[in-house]
Amino acid sequence: MSDTPDQEAVARVWSAMYDLVLRQEDRRKEVAETLGVSFFRVKALRRLLAGPKTMRELTADLSTDKPYTTLMVDDLEQRGYVTRSVSPDDRRSKIVTLTPAGTAAAEAAERILARPPRSMLALDPGDLATLDRIMTSLRTPS
Amino acid sequence: MSDTPDQEAVARVWSAMYDLVLRQEDRRKEVAETLGVSFFRVKALRRLLAGPKTMRELTADLSTDKPYTTLMVDDLEQRGYVTRSVSPDDRRSKIVTLTPAGTAAAEAAERILARPPRSMLALDPGDLATLDRIMTSLRTPS
DNA sequence: TACAATAATTATATTCGCATAACTAAATAC
């Protein structure tokens, strides 16, 4: 009955959302070109905005492998976006920290990615409020 | 006043949508692994579901370059997913067409990608209908 | 007919991300 969701509507909504994010408003190339590094490196910088991380944590966050993290951090270090320091707790661990330049780059990426679609800015205020409420509920799976 | 959109709400909504599509429900790896080809090739197959395309059109659709399209179509042809044929209109052009196996693969990809998030299936019917209406309006930029 | 433009291919090089194995240094367990 009413607790059976309208499969077609769900499919339509999901497809529209997917399309909007990945087809109409895909800014990954723009971000990578603006910062002059690959999108994957941008992702690393953005993760570090939340605070310094060990190589191990960064590897897990990006779901990549340790050797590649080493190479990538080497590169980001050379570009002056991050620094590596030995952890005071565990001298095996190294802590990767954003430099001011790295923070600026990550924030520039955030700004580009956060820029909403034009159509969303034109939404009716009531619809926007409703959408806000619904999206919040979707984000955290019930 | 009311025609000034709530910037914060817009940002929140867009971020939630971006997150849902790219973080929580990213099926690109799953699709690529299931079909045994890169996601980029999957994208090519999916584009061909709409009908045969020339190499040139496919190149434009995927925003790649002609040499790479040649290589990719070579590969898809070897795998039995597409065929190449000379265009009757312009003998310089080649038309890329999905084989039955290619169509099946593309449809399998569609099914995986179209699978909506669990949280969306649990939506209140009224909210779903509203979301459906709003997403439709967002998809086609006003 | 000669010349320019277009569609596709071939060849070559580079970057990026992924994977694996081998290694060093430090911490932990027995």
Place this chain on the structure above:
DNA sequence: GTATTTAGTTATGCGAATATAATTATTGTA
């Protein structure tokens, strides 16, 4: 106190995607 585990690095190779130049075949045009 020796053995094992863990964090990170080094080395090597591979496939995917991008880029550029050169070539062939065909079409369109001066």
